[in-house]
Amino acid sequence: MGLANIDIRWIEESARKAAKHQLEVLSTLQCDVSHLEVIQLPPTARQVPACGVVASDAGLVSIALSPFHLELLHVADDLGRVHVCEFFPLTTLANDLEEIFRSNKVLSEFVQRLECQWHELSELWQTSKRHQPPMPRDVRLVADTLREIAEWAVLMELACETHDGEHVTGIEVGGAQLRKVVMHDGMLRSVALRNDVVQERLPRWWREVGWREHGSIIVGVGKSSVLWHRLALSLSLDSRVRGTDYCFIPIPAEVEAQLTRNPSGRRLGFGQLVLLKTRPEELGMLLPIDLPEWVFADPELVKTVLSEVLATCQTTFPTPGYPAPLGAAHEASRLSDFDATIVRDLLIQALSKELSTVEFERMLRFWAFQRDKWPKTGRLGRD
Numbered sequence: 001m002g003l004a005n006i007d008i009r010w011i012e013e014s015a016r017k018a019a020k021h022q023l024e025v026l027s028t029l030q031c032d033v034s035h036l037e038v039i040q041l042p043p044t045a046r047q048v049p050a051c052g053v054v055a056s057d058a059g060l061v062s063i064a065l066s067p068f069h070l071e072l073l074h075v076a077d078d079l080g081r082v083h084v085c086e087f088f089p090l091t092t093l094a095n096d097l098e099e100i101f102r103s104n105k106v107l108s109e110f111v112q113r114l115e116c117q118w119h120e121l122s123e124l125w126q127t128s129k130r131h132q133p134p135m136p137r138d139v140r141l142v143a144d145t146l147r148e149i150a151e152w153a154v155l156m157e158l159a160c161e162t163h164d165g166e167h168v169t170g171i172e173v174g175g176a177q178l179r180k181v182v183m184h185d186g187m188l189r190s191v192a193l194r195n196d197v198v199q200e201r202l203p204r205w206w207r208e209v210g211w212r213e214h215g216s217i218i219v220g221v222g223k224s225s226v227l228w229h230r231l232a233l234s235l236s237l238d239s240r241v242r243g244t245d246y247c248f249i250p251i252p253a254e255v256e257a258q259l260t261r262n263p264s265g266r267r268l269g270f271g272q273l274v275l276l277k278t279r280p281e282e283l284g285m286l287l288p289i290d291l292p293e294w295v296f297a298d299p300e301l302v303k304t305v306l307s308e309v310l311a312t313c314q315t316t317f318p319t320p321g322y323p324a325p326l327g328a329a330h331e332a333s334r335l336s337d338f339d340a341t342i343v344r345d346l347l348i349q350a351l352s353k354e355l356s357t358v359e360f361e362r363m364l365r366f367w368a369f370q371r372d373k374w375p376k377t378g379r380l381g382r383d
Contacts, residue, residue, distance in 0.1 A: 033231060036255070038240040040247050041276075041303065046311040047171050052078045052183040052221075052325035053154045054333040055147040071143045072343070075106075075150045076332035078325035083154045087347075093142065094135045097125070100146075110153035113209070114201040121149060122193055145192045152202065155182050159206075159216035170215055173301045179215030181308045183326050188220035188290040189269025203270035207294050217305055220271050220290030221323055231275070235286065245280035248289075248306055250296075272296045276306060278313040278321035285321040287313070 055075040075084040084106050089096050101107045101118035111118050119125045124145050125134035136142050159182050170177035190198050210216045235241050235249070251273040267273075271290025279285040289309065295301050312323040319327060352360050 033234040033238055033249075036249050036251070038238070038244070038247050038249050039303075040244050041306055041310060043246055043310055043314065044307045046308060048179055048181060048308060050181040050183065050308060050312050050323070050325050051158050052185065052323065052327075052329040053083075053151055053158065054185045054326065054329035055084075055151045056333045056335055070347075071146075072335075073143075073146055073150055074333060074335060075147075075154050076329060077154065077158060078328035078332065080328075080332045082332070083157065084150045088142075088146065094125075097134075097136075097142070106153045106157060107150065110149065110156065113156055113205055114197065116197070116201065120194065121197055124192065141192070148190060148192050151185065155184055155218060156205070156210070158182055159210040159218070160214055171304055173304050174298050176212075177215045178217060178301070178304060178308075180217075181305060182210075182216050182218045183309075183323055184218055184220045184290075185326055185329070186220055187222050187269060187273075187288065188218065188271030188292065189267065191268065198269050203292060203294075206270075206292060211292075211294075217295065217301075218292065219305065219309060220269075221309075221326055222288040222290075223319070223322065235275070241277065241286075244277070246310060247277045249275045249286070251275065274302075274306070276309065278310060287321065287323075 053075060054077075055073070070087045070089055072087055073084055074082065076082045084104065086100075086104065088100050098118065101111060107118070111121070114121075119134035122145050124136050124138065124141055159180065170179035172178075188202075193202075206218050210218060231251075241247060241249070253267060253272075256267070256273055269290065270292055272293050272295070274289050274291065275286040276289045277285065278287050289306065291302065291305060295305060309323060312325055313321050316322050316324045316327055348364075351363070355363065
């Protein structure tokens with residue numbers, strides 16, 4: 001049938017309006033970038049370890065088995081080590097979530113490091129009655145929120161990690177030692193976590209503990225950015241960007257607020273945004289990078305950290321110009337059909353031991369295992 005039953009004149013008019021609207025949007029993208037600073041960044045060899053963490057999208061790794069609904073939380077790093085891998089239910093959520101944060105070592109240490117309670121991490125949870133445990137506002141967001149919390153938690157683990165026999169001298173910058181660059185899959189911001197967590201507790205830990213005690217600096221890496229798309233046309237025509245192989249462009253907060261139409265003018269997280277040119281032959285590859293705001297107090301430290309990030313982007317596959325540690329972490333977090341089969345069998349076996357034969361057979365009649373949703377990876381470079 002297709003378009004056969006639709007008046008072609010209606011389609012033509014709709015297309016005309018859509019094209020006109022897009023031309024108006026295009027005109028807003030032609031902004032003046034002459035006031036933005038373009039800083040050259042000579043490529044250097046990697047001098048300190050760089051690591052990345054990715055969580056598979058738990059919302060797509062699910063098993064619906066009436067009356068159960070389970071999600072899998074699976075977090076891996078660039079070395080292929082799995083730090084979190086467990087199912088959590090989307091029923092009786094308050095008690096189950098409390099148990100997850102109590103029993104899972106990575107998650108329990110995360111709230112201890114932030115000096116708060118698990119239900120204080122997100123506005124998703126609220127206490128409806130006195131002496132009642134917090135309940136989720138929207139169960140559909142639980143998987144994404146737990147995945148994000150788990151990523152932050154594992155990043156802290158890696159920032160503090162030292163290997164037996166490993167001696168990392170680091171790079172001396174301003175009297176301090178940079179020993180490790182820890183890459184967050186996405187910018188240093190969040191809409192799932194509470195403002196005080198993202199703007200106070202997380203940055204305080206990364207400054208006071210991650211950096212000052214362990215010499216680890218966190219960077220947020222996005223594969224795409226709304227802001228970048230708005231600046232792409234103008235920057236691609238700028239002779240300063242075209243005339244250098246590698247460079248970075250700091251984006252002032254007021255410019256970001258104007259282009260993203262944020263009336264408050266405040267950033268959503270604790271990062272200072274820069275666009276990093278990682279491929280000399282490709283103007284379109286300006287990688288959005290968030291650096292902690294205190295890093296920008298030291299221009300030498302900014303260049304040092306970005307040079308380390310750039311060094312990880314020189315020979316990468318399958319996404320050229322994207323940091324190798326994050327690419328490796330995405331591969332490690334990937335769950336295949338074979339993985340799905342094993343998990344399904346393990347789950348059935350476990351349930352068969354908990355139920356009588358009659359109840360087990362009755363339950364299997366409602367089996368709704370959605371196999372087509374399993375082949376997946378974590379979302380690459382979330383904003």
